[in-house]
Amino acid sequence: MKNLTTTFILFLALAMNSFAQxxxxxxxxxxxxxxxxxxxxxxxxxxxxxxxxxxxxxxxxxxxxxxxxxxxxxxxxxxxxxxxxxxxxxxxxxxxxxxxxxxxxxxxxxxxxVPYLESIELTFPVGIDFTGGDFTPTVGLRTHLNLRQFSIGGAISNTVFFPERIDGNVKVNSNWFVDAEFAWEFGNVQKDRRNTIGVGYLLNEGNSQLFSGTTMRAFYNRKLSKNISIQVGVIATENFKTFYPTIGVRFW
Structure with a gap:
């Protein structure tokens, strides 16, 4: 009887293991x-x-x-x-x-x-950031290749800085960043990619009045709705000696 019980338990364990596999x-x-x-x-x-x-x-x-x-x-x-x-x-x-x-x-x-049709997404995000104590409007062009579970792409954007007025004149200083981006929305194939991380490089560092020397940035963007997102990040300037935290909103 004992051998029969042992054999049954062993059989049950093997059956459950086979079922799990x-x-x-x-x-x-x-x-x-x-x-x-x-x-x-x-x-x-x-x-x-x-x-x-x-x-x-x-x-x-x-x-x-x-x-x-x-x-x-x-x-x-x-x-x-x-x-x-x-x-x-x-x-x-x-x-x-x-x-x-x-x-x-x-x-x-x-x-x-479920077959997924890859697509190219082109948007024109605009927004405003709080950067190092200044409000800096931004406008740009963004393109992504949407794959099944994520998208990759890049953007070029202008971070606008308004320096102090001289003789009452308003001047506009452009700061052009080129960004590489990765976006994802794991858990649902068909949803918009609500999470984006990116790194950017300042192209016109010689003409920037807001930044100096080699300047790069890293950021995380989270969509709140189809056309509105919050973006947080940090900008490293003066050859990575000075760091500015940034927070802002984007519309597209």
Whole structure:
């Protein structure tokens, strides 16, 4: 009897391990034990595709239902024309872990099997920064190549400085930066890239009244809405001896 019990436990462990290996997003170790104890798999939902492939979802009925999952996954599978033929892909759903959350599973399907059309984005951002104690309007040209999960590109922008008036005359000093940028929005393929980091170099350092010597900047831009973003950064000037923090707003 003892040998029979031991054999059964060993068989069960091997079966669970084989099951986990078949999943696209398996849990392991203590995470697997915890999930199997408190949120065991109670239901299975299968989506059969026209190319004879299939998507299998394993889940606990306290977290999801067939109806709620079909409402979320169904529209994505209708666009998933890159889904492999004659193959079954399986995911486990458990909202306590990022890798098994519905959001992550949805993203994985969308990112890997829904065709994405790369595009070129051209915008003309304008805004204003607070730079080293001065308000500096900015205007520029920005272009990005949008890929499936991120975009890369560059921009050229003019940071305008108004020096003190001489004889009542208003003068405008242009400071032209060229920037290299990387933008992303992980977690949703179709969304606008709301996060951008970049580094820039001042082109006309000899004619700048705001900066002197070699001048570079680094910044992070976060979109608040489709056409408005906040940008923070730092500018290193005087051959990297002086640093100005910057904060501003952009419209495009």
């Amino acid at each position: 078949d999943l696209k997003n398996p849990l392991k170790g203590n995470d697997l034990i915890w999930a199997d104890t408190y949120y065991p798999i109670t239901d299975t939902l299968v989506f059969d595709l026209p190319n004879e492939g299939s998507l299998v979802l394993y889940y606990n009925n306290e977290e999801h239902s067939d109806e709620s999952l079909t409402k979320v996954i169904g529209p994505i599978l209708e666009k998933a024309t890159d889904f492999p033929e004659f193959k079954s892909l399986a995911y486990r759903l458990n909202e306590n872990y990022a890798g098994t959350s519905l959001k992550n599973v949805t993203y994985d399907i969308e990112a890997n099997y």
